[in-house]
Amino acid sequence: MNDIGCEVSEFSLRKNGVPQGYMFDVRDITEEQRVISVMQDYNDTLNAEVNKQIEKNRKIQGKVVMGLADMADAQDKYTKGHVVRAMGFCKILLDEIKKQKMYILDDEYVSNIMSALPMYDLGLVSIDHSLRQKRHKLTKEEYEIYKTHVQKSVDFVHIILDEVENENFIKVASNIAKYHHEHWDGRGYPEGLVGEMIPLEARIVALADSYDSSISERYENAIYKIEDKSDIDENELLDKVLNESAEVIEEQMGCKFDPNLQMVFLACRSQLEDAYKSNIEGKMG
Numbered sequence: 001m002n003d004i005g006c007e008v009s010e011f012s013l014r015k016n017g018v019p020q021g022y023m024f025d026v027r028d029i030t031e032e033q034r035v036i037s038v039m040q041d042y043n044d045t046l047n048a049e050v051n052k053q054i055e056k057n058r059k060i061q062g063k064v065v066m067g068l069a070d071m072a073d074a075q076d077k078y079t080k081g082h083v084v085r086a087m088g089f090c091k092i093l094l095d096e097i098k099k100q101k102m103y104i105l106d107d108e109y110v111s112n113i114m115s116a117l118p119m120y121d122l123g124l125v126s127i128d129h130s131l132r133q134k135r136h137k138l139t140k141e142e143y144e145i146y147k148t149h150v151q152k153s154v155d156f157v158h159i160i161l162d163e164v165e166n167e168n169f170i171k172v173a174s175n176i177a178k179y180h181h182e183h184w185d186g187r188g189y190p191e192g193l194v195g196e197m198i199p200l201e202a203r204i205v206a207l208a209d210s211y212d213s214s215i216s217e218r219y220e221n222a223i224y225k226i227e228d229k230s231d232i233d234e235n236e237l238l239d240k241v242l243n244e245s246a247e248v249i250e251e252q253m254g255c256k257f258d259p260n261l262q263m264v265f266l267a268c269r270s271q272l273e274d275a276y277k278s279n280i281e282g283k284m285g
C-alpha cells in the first residue's frame with residue numbers, strides 16, 4: 001500500500017519455470033481507508049466518553065460514600081470529623097513508609113487504600129446511638145454488640161462496590177473494614193489475627209484510626225471535666241493531649257500496632273499533630 005490510497009499486488013508470469021513477464025493489480029482503497037479512519041475516530045471518541053462517564057460515576061460514588069462516612073461521624077459528637085482526619089493521617093503515614101522504604105508500596109496500592117478509607121467504619125451506623133455516646137467502659141454484652149459493626153462495614157463495602165471490577169481495590173477495602181481492629185499480638189477482633197497475618201493496609205489504618213480516636217477522646221474528656229469552659233486554654237490542652245496520645249501509641253507498638261511502623265510514626269509525628277490541629281474546627285462545644 002502506498003501513500004495515495006492504492007494497494008498494488010505483483011504477480012510473476014512464468015512458463016516452464018522461466019519468467020515471461022509481470023502482472024500488476026492496482027486497487028483503489030481510498031474509500032476503505034476513509035471508512036477505517038472514521039471507525040477509529042469513532043472508537044476513540046466512544047472510549048473517551050466511556051472513560052469520562054466512568055470517572056464521573058467514580059466521583060459521584062466517592063461523594064456518596066464520603067457522605068455516608070460523614071453521617072456515621074455526625075451521630076457521635078465525640079468523633080466528629082474522625083474519618084477525614086484518619087484519611088489525612090493515613091496519607092502522611094503512607095508517604096513516610098514509602099520514604100523510609102519500610103514496606104514496598106506501589107501507587108495503585110496507595111490509591112486503593114485512600115479510596116477505600118471512607119468506607120472502613122460505615123457499620124457504626126448500625127450501632128445504637130446511646131451505646132456509641134457512652135463515656136464509661138462498655139459492659140461485656142455491650143462490647144459484643146459494638147463489635148458487630150465490623151461485619152456490617154464489610155457488608156457495606158461489598159454493596160457499594162458491587163459493580164466495581166477492580167478486584168485489588170475490593171480486597172483492600174474489605175481488608176481494611178474487616179481487620180483494622182486486629183492487634184499485632186493477636187488480642188484484637190474479629191478473628192484474633194497475629195502479626196503479619198493482618199493485612200498491611202489494615203495495620204496502617206489501625207494506627208491512623210487509633211491515634212485520632214485517642215486524641216479526640218482525651219481532648220473531649222478533658223474538656224468535659226472542666227466546669228468553667230472559659231478557663232480553657234485550647235492550645236495548651238491540645239498540646240498536652242497530643243503528647244499523651246503519642247506516648248500511648250508508642251507504648252502499644254509491638255502489642256497493638258505493627259512494631260515496624262514505630263519509626264514511621266516517630267518520623268512524621270509533628271506532621272500528624274499539625275494535621276490534627278488543622279482539622280479540629282468545631283470540636284469545642
